[in-house]
Every structure is written in C-alpha cells, then in structure tokens.
Amino acid sequence: MQRALHIDPGKCTGCLQCEMACSYENEGLFNPAKSRIKVFTFHHEGRFAPYTCTQCADAWCQKACPVDAIQIDRNTGAKVIVEARCVGCKVCTIACPFGTVNYNTASGKVIKCDLCGGDPACAKACPTAAITYIDADWTGLDKMRAYAEQSLAGTA
Amino acid sequence: MQYLIIGAGPAGVNAAEALRRLDPDASVRIVGDEPEPPYSRMAIPYLLMERVDEHGTHLREQADHFADRGIIVTQGRVASIDPAAHQVTLHDGSRLGYDRLLIATGSSPASPPIPGIDGPNVSSCWTLADARAIAARAVSGSKVALIGAGFIGSIILEALAMRGVQLSVIEQGERMVPRMMGPQAGGLLQRWCESHGVAVHTGVSVEAIEAKGVRLAGGRFVEADLVITATGVRPNLGLLEGSGVKVEQGVLIDRHFRTNVADIYAAGDVAQGLDFCTGSYAVHAIQPTATDHGYLAAVNMSGRVAEYEGSVNMNVLDTLGLLSCSFGRWEGVDGGEHAELYSPDDYRYLSLQFEGDRLIGANAVGLFQHVGVLRGLIQRRTALGEWKDRLMRDPTRLMEAYMATTQVI
Numbered sequence: 129m130q131r132a133l134h135i136d137p138g139k140c141t142g143c144l145q146c147e148m149a150c151s152y153e154n155e156g157l158f159n160p161a162k163s164r165i166k167v168f169t170f171h172h173e174g175r176f177a178p179y180t181c182t183q184c185a186d187a188w189c190q191k192a193c194p195v196d197a198i199q200i201d202r203n204t205g206a207k208v209i210v211e212a213r214c215v216g217c218k219v220c221t222i223a224c225p226f227g228t229v230n231y232n233t234a235s236g237k238v239i240k241c242d243l244c245g246g247d248p249a250c251a252k253a254c255p256t257a258a259i260t261y262i263d264a265d266w267t268g269l270d271k272m273r274a275y276a277e278q279s280l281a282g283t284a
Numbered sequence: 285m286q287y288l289i290i291g292a293g294p295a296g297v298n299a300a301e302a303l304r305r306l307d308p309d310a311s312v313r314i315v316g317d318e319p320e321p322p323y324s325r326m327a328i329p330y331l332l333m334e335r336v337d338e339h340g341t342h343l344r345e346q347a348d349h350f351a352d353r354g355i356i357v358t359q360g361r362v363a364s365i366d367p368a369a370h371q372v373t374l375h376d377g378s379r380l381g382y383d384r385l386l387i388a389t390g391s392s393p394a395s396p397p398i399p400g401i402d403g404p405n406v407s408s409c410w411t412l413a414d415a416r417a418i419a420a421r422a423v424s425g426s427k428v429a430l431i432g433a434g435f436i437g438s439i440i441l442e443a444l445a446m447r448g449v450q451l452s453v454i455e456q457g458e459r460m461v462p463r464m465m466g467p468q469a470g471g472l473l474q475r476w477c478e479s480h481g482v483a484v485h486t487g488v489s490v491e492a493i494e495a496k497g498v499r500l501a502g503g504r505f506v507e508a509d510l511v512i513t514a515t516g517v518r519p520n521l522g523l524l525e526g527s528g529v530k531v532e533q534g535v536l537i538d539r540h541f542r543t544n545v546a547d548i549y550a551a552g553d554v555a556q557g558l559d560f561c562t563g564s565y566a567v568h569a570i571q572p573t574a575t576d577h578g579y580l581a582a583v584n585m586s587g588r589v590a591e592y593e594g595s596v597n598m599n600v601l602d603t604l605g606l607l608s609c610s611f612g613r614w615e616g617v618d619g620g621e622h623a624e625l626y627s628p629d630d631y632r633y634l635s636l637q638f639e640g641d642r643l644i645g646a647n648a649v650g651l652f653q654h655v656g657v658l659r660g661l662i663q664r665r666t667a668l669g670e671w672k673d674r675l676m677r678d679p680t681r682l683m684e685a686y687m688a689t690t691q692v693i
C-alpha cells in the first residue's frame with residue numbers, strides 16, 4: 129500500500145516545525161527558506177496551510193525535464209530529483225502548475241519533496257498531526273490526484 | 285501498426301515512449317539525423333558551463349532505454365515523404381513504410397543576411413557539434429561576440445560568461461529578451477549583465493562580421509575572436525516539399541495534431557499548434573510545448589481522441605544569477621488590467637496581466653519560489669474573484685491568492 133502526505137490545514141498552528149525538520153533532513157541546516165514544505169499564512173484570517181508536492185501521477189515536472197533528472201522512487205512513488213543529472217535549467221519550476229518545484233541557488237539545482245524516502249521528517253515533526261503520512265486511500269489523495277490530473281494540456 | 289517518427293528530440297522521444305505504452309504490440313521507430321543518442325538542446329548551455337558531460341545531455345539516462353522498450357532508433361535523414369505510398373525516402377535512397385507518421389523535425393538557427401556570417405569565425409549554438417566547436421574556441425580570456433539577446437541568446441550568454449570569455453552581446457531590439465519581457469524587466473537584465481562584466485549593446489544592428497570582430501551600424505567595432513549567432517530559428521520543413529502537407533510558419537496541425545494529409549501528424553518546434561492563451565495557431569519552439577505535443581500527438585495517433593487545449597508560451601531564464609520568467613500574454617490585452625511591482629534597486633519586478641478576474645500572463649524578475657503557480661492559474665483559467673483586487677493592490681500576495689482560489693489543500 130502506498131502512503132502519502134495528508135495535510136489538514138485546520139490543525140496547523142503555523143509553528144513551522146515542519147519547515148525546520150524538512151530543511152534539516154534535506155539540507156543539514158535549520159533554514160525554512162530551504163524547506164520543501166512551506167507553510168502559507170493567510171494574514172487576515174489567521175489561518176495557516178502547509179503546502180508541498182502531491183506526487184501527482186501525471187507529473188508535469190517529470191515530463192518537462194530535458195535530461196531525465198526526475199525519476200520515480202519505486203518504493204514510495206515519489207517523483208525525485210536525481211541530483212547528479214539535474215542541470216539546473218529550471219524548466220520544471222515553470223512547468224509544475226502547483227509551484228512545488230523550486231530552484232536552490234546554493235546547489236544550482238532544483239528541489240522538491242521526495243517523501244524523505246518513505247519517512248517524511250515534516251510529518252514526524254508536526255506536533256498537531258496537521259501533517260500525517262498515511263495510507264494513500266485515506267488521504268483524500270484521490271481527490272487531489274484528480275485535481276492534479278485534470279489534464280492541463282488536453283483531455284485524454 | 286507501424287509508427288514512424290522523424291526527429292529524435294524531446295517531441296519525437298516523448299511521442300515514441302507514449303506510443304509504446306499505448307500500443308504495446310505496434311512497431312515504433314524514430315529516425316533522427318544527428319549522430320548522438322537522442323539528446324536535449326536545452327542542456328547545451330550546461331555542457332558549455334561544464335556542469336555536465338555529453339552523457340548528461342542525453343534525453344534518457346540509460347543507453348539501452350530505447351532498446352529495452354522496443355523502440356527502434358535509427359540514424360538517417362528523411363529527404364521526402366510519399367503520402368500515397370505511406371513511405372518516406374531517406375537521403376541514402378532507402379525507404380521506410382508507415383501507417384502513421386509524426387513529423388518532429390524541430391527547428392534550425394536562422395541566419396540573417398549579414399556579410400561575413402558564413403565566415404570560419406562564426407558559429408551558431410544549436411547542436412552538440414556546435415557546442416564542441418564553441419568549447420574548443422571560447423576559452424578563458426578569448427573575446428567572444430554574441431549576436432542576439434533573445435531568450436536563447438540570453439541562455440547562451442550565461443554559459444559563455446561562465447567560461448571566462450570577454451563577452452559582448454549585440455541585440456537589435458531596444459532591450460534584451462524583447463519578445464519575452466517588457467522594457468523594465470529587460471532593462472534590469474541588461475544592467476545586471478553589465479554589472480557582471482558583460483558588454484551589452486541594444487538597439488543596434490550588425491553591419492558586417494569581419495575577421496577581427498563585428499562592425500555595428502553607426503561604425504562602432506566590437507573585437508572578437510569568435511562570433512556566436514542566436515538570431516532566431518525556423519522550422520525544418522524541407523522534407524515536406526511535394527508532400528502536400530500544409531505549412532505556414534510551421535506545419536499546421538489541428539487540435540488532434542493532424543496535418544491536412546491523412547495519417548501524418550506533427551509535434552514540437554516544427555509544428556504550428558494551438559496557443560492556449562491567444563486561441564490562434566503559433567510556433568512556440570520551447571521545450572515544454574515540445575514534450576506536451578509529443579505526448580498528446582501519440583495519444584491521438586494511437587486512435588484515442590485527445591483534444592488539445594493549447595500550450596502556454598513560457599520561459600525561465602537565469603542570467604548570471606538573476607532569475608526571470610514569462611508566461612502567456614505578458615504584454616496584456618486590450619481592455620485587460622495590470623498589476624506591477626518594480627523595484628530596480630534590488631532587481632525585482634513582477635507584472636500580472638488580467639482579463640476580467642483571470643490571470644492571462646505574467647513576468648517576474650528576481651522572484652523564484654513557487655513560480656509554477658503562475659502557469660497553474662493561467663492554464664486553469666482560475667476565477668480570482670475578490671483576490672484579483674487584492675493582487676491589483678499587492679501582486680506579491682500571489683501564493684495566498686493561489687491557495688485561496690484553487691483550494692488544493
């Protein structure tokens with residue numbers, strides 16, 4: 129059974145532990161700017177929403193990559209950046225209609241959520257269970273996938 | 285079923301892979317005229333920067349990728365097409381049959397009629413062969429003149445500057461990237477490049493290329509050991525002569541990637557397909573359009589019906605560390621509205637174009653997180669409602685607007 133990140137914005141308090149954990153896990157430093165999950169704040173409503181890649185099946189980033197640098201992790205189903213192949217052209221950052229692939233100026237390559245190989249640090253760090261890593265069936269992932277797959281380019 | 289694809293670039297390769305998945309028993313063959321394994325032109329600047337070797341430019345990592353999938357890749361140059369016989373003829377005289385044919389021959393650099401442009405000191409930067417020639421000559425300390433600061437020219441600009449050459453850029457238009465961004469954004473790019481040691485001449489044309497450099501209109505002379513041209517491209521249409529396939533700027537295709545001739549389809553840089561934003565048919569000549577085209581052309585070729593929604597013209601550019609991007613109708617439309625943030629001191633610019641309460645185009649400089657949502661908002665025709673007015677007042681609230689109106693969470 130494949131698992132997926134489930135995000136419940138209603139439970140998010142905006143503490144940014146997920147961003148810290150993500151950047152530490154992936155970059156080795158506590159720097160929210162390097163996080164692959166991002167908590168957005170709706171200032172006027174005092175609401176927060178953690179946001180990251182849904183690992184959509186019809187991965188726009190992967191299709192647009194000119195050098196086969198976005199590949200599928202067979203264990204988790206995540207679309208992962210193969211650092212050694214990424215040339216840093218950034219075409220995936222404009223191709224992803226969710227804006228969840230970003231350029232990292234320090235490495236000259238792009239970064240995106242890779243589910244930490246199956247043990248996502250953000251979910252472990254979240255104190256309120258706003259982010260959980262659970263069976264894909266239970267996440268409403270189907271709904272998100274359907275959204276992701278409403279083909280942007282055509283209806284097959 | 286025999287599928288034949290002409291051209292082993294991103295459009296042809298994506299089509300071949302999709303055809304293989306959709307029609308496991310069919311024969312799928314790509315004929316391409318370049319000697320290398322299928323590669324990506326887009327990776328050439330990074331080869332020149334020595335971030336990758338040639339293997340790193342290949343479209344697929346594994347050497348046996350195509351053989352493993354039963355996709356035949358052969359080298360050859362198609363000279364002509366005979367639709368009545370359902371055959372193509374290669375330059376060596378051999379023939380190949382097809383049931384369905386995809387033209388994915390891409391485009392080639394267009395050379396303006398400048399005296400001296402055929403000289404030995406002039407090169408384009410389009411193929412791996414070009415890249416090897418440039419790498420041998422654009423060595424640290426050498427003087428290089430780049431003609432053209434459009435999108436492709438500006439990408440090459442960065443690669444050349446990173447090789448440590450003394451670089452001069454000449455652009456006929458009034459600013460850099462004139463077909464990708466407006467005057468303020470183009471001005472930021474120019475000022476940035478100049479502050480990083482690149483001489484940029486805009487609004488001036490080249491009169492002649494001589495042995496020691498480039499003579500500009502008005503008499504100025506730019507010294508150069510090597511001249512590189514990036515003066516636009518034109519689709520590779522030569523093989524269509526006599527085939528009856530209709531061409532305008534490129535091969536005219538309908539929303540199912542069909543040409544006017546039965547069983548012949550086209551995709552990628554060579555194709556003039558539906559533009560999502562304008563509703564007209566245009567040649568985009570960009571990587572994302574080539575891959576979308578390749579995939580959806582294959583779906584239609586396989587007998588399924590997929591109606592194309594059109595492609596959004598979009599570019600992302602890194603000029604020596606200054607990032608910029610453009611989407612769709614960045615110049616705006618009559619009767620539309622426009623929100624803008626211009627902060628020249630810190631090289632930041634953001635421009636959003638609206639029609640009613642929908643985003644139809646955008647330009648950004650110095651802003652590089654989550655830029656993909658600009659595509660998302662444009663291509664979903666998201667109704668922004670009250671968020672449109674908020675963005676008019678403060679375009680930097682883009683992510684909030686995106687989250688609030690698309691409710692992906």
Ligand SMILES: Cc1cc2nc3c(=O)[nH]c(=O)nc-3n(C[C@H](O)[C@H](O)[C@H](O)COP(=O)(O)OP(=O)(O)OC[C@H]3O[C@@H](n4cnc5c(N)ncnc54)[C@H](O)[C@@H]3O)c2cc1C
Nearest residue numbers: 291293294295317325361362389390552553569570571574
């Ligand atoms: C230096 C450079 C940088 C670029 N950077 C970007 C970028 O950052 N972003 C972006 O979106 N785009 C970029 N592009 C453009 C992008 O590479 C093209 O849009 C893309 O390659 C188009 O793919 P295609 O498959 O349609 O054509 P191509 O990649 O051109 O492939 C077509 C192939 O068909 C072959 N062919 C032609 N005629 C025949 C024939 N008669 N018989 C057999 N084979 C034939 C050609 O030789 C070629 O190998 C860049 C291009 C260059 C040169």
